[in-house]
Amino acid sequence: MSRTRLKLKGLSLDRLETLSTIVSQGGITRAAGGDASKQSQFSRQIAELESWFGIELLDRSSTPIKPTSAALRIAREVDEFLRGLDSLREGAGSGRKTVVFGAGERMIRSYLIPWASRVEREGVSLIFKNLTSSATRAELLAKRVDFGILRKDRCPTGLMSIAMKPIPICLLLPSKIAATRRKWTWKDVSEVPLLLLEGDERFSDFLKERCLEASVELDVAAEFSSWTQLLDGMHGFQVGGFVPKDLESRFPPGFVSVALPKLSEYADEYVVAWSSSEVEKRAELGRLVKSLKGK
Missing domain, CATH: 3.40.190.290 (D-Maltodextrin-Binding Protein; domain 2)
Known part of the structure; x- marks a missing residue:
C-alpha cells in the first residue's frame, strides 16, 4: 500500500510522543505527574493509538498499569525517528547539537556540572536528566539518553563504560x-x-x-x-x-x-555508559567520550 494512502486517523506524532513519555516514565500516572486532566488525555491518546495499531499498548491487568512489549518497541522506533529528525535539522543549520546525559541529582551536581564546566562545549548543547539508576539504564537501552551515570551492577551488557572512582x-x-x-x-x-x-x-x-x-x-x-x-x-x-x-x-x-x-x-561504584554504535555515527559524542576518558 502506498504510504500516502495509509489511513492515518488515530495516528499522530503527538500521540506517539505521549506513548514514548509513558514508556520512559513507566506508566500513565508518573508520565502525567499526578495531573488528573493529563492522565485522562494520555489515556484517550493511547486508546486511539491502540485502535490504529490494533493491539494493546498498556497491560491493564497489572497494578500499576504498565506498557506492553509492543509499546516498548514502538517507543524505541519513535525515539529513533525523532532523534533522526533532530540530527537532520541540526546538520542543515548552524545550531548546537544536543547531547543528553541521564544521572541522579547527586551525580549531576557532584560530577557532571563540574566536568562540563571544564570541557570544550562549542557547538554542543547539553541536557541533564535527573534519573534513577534503573531509569538511566532503561533510557540508555532505548537510546533516549546519550550518556548515563548508573551503578556498576546496573550497567547493561553491550554498552561501553568508564568506571568512576569508588x-x-x-x-x-x-x-x-x-x-x-x-x-x-x-x-x-x-x-x-x-x-x-x-x-x-x-x-x-x-x-x-x-x-x-x-x-x-x-x-x-x-x-x-x-x-x-x-x-x-x-x-x-x-x-x-x-x-x-x-x-x-x-x-x-x-x-x-x-x-x-x-x-x-x-x-558506591558507578560507571559512565554509552552506546558505541551511536558514538560512531555522531562526532560530537566521540569528542565527549575522549574527554570523559581523560577525566
Whole structure:
C-alpha cells in the first residue's frame, strides 16, 4: 500500500510522543505527574493509538498499569525517528547539537556540572536528566539518553563504560554527640537516632550485615528519597546519618565524620555508559567520550 494512502486517523506524532513519555516514565500516572486532566488525555491518546495499531499498548491487568512489549518497541522506533529528525535539522543549520546525559541529582551536581564546566562545549548543547539508576539504564537501552551515570551492577551488557572512582560512605554526627565517645562501635551507633536514604538496597544490606554481627538494631528516625533532603534533615533535626564522601562540600555545619569498624569496606561504584554504535555515527559524542576518558 502506498504510504500516502495509509489511513492515518488515530495516528499522530503527538500521540506517539505521549506513548514514548509513558514508556520512559513507566506508566500513565508518573508520565502525567499526578495531573488528573493529563492522565485522562494520555489515556484517550493511547486508546486511539491502540485502535490504529490494533493491539494493546498498556497491560491493564497489572497494578500499576504498565506498557506492553509492543509499546516498548514502538517507543524505541519513535525515539529513533525523532532523534533522526533532530540530527537532520541540526546538520542543515548552524545550531548546537544536543547531547543528553541521564544521572541522579547527586551525580549531576557532584560530577557532571563540574566536568562540563571544564570541557570544550562549542557547538554542543547539553541536557541533564535527573534519573534513577534503573531509569538511566532503561533510557540508555532505548537510546533516549546519550550518556548515563548508573551503578556498576546496573550497567547493561553491550554498552561501553568508564568506571568512576569508588565513593566511600561516612557516618556524620553532630560534634557534641561525636565527642561523647573516643571510639565509636556499631553498638554505640545503635543508641543514637539516625537518618537514612530510602530505597538504597545495597547499602541497606551492608548495614544489616554489620548490625547482625554486632547483635544490634539501628534507631532510624527518618528516611529520605534524596541526599539533598537527607542533608537538610540532618541539619534541621541535628541527627546523624550515613552520607557519601563526595558530598563533603555540602555536609551540614557542626557535624563531624566518625570512624566505624568495617565501614571503610563499603563504597558506591558507578560507571559512565554509552552506546558505541551511536558514538560512531555522531562526532560530537566521540569528542565527549575522549574527554570523559581523560577525566
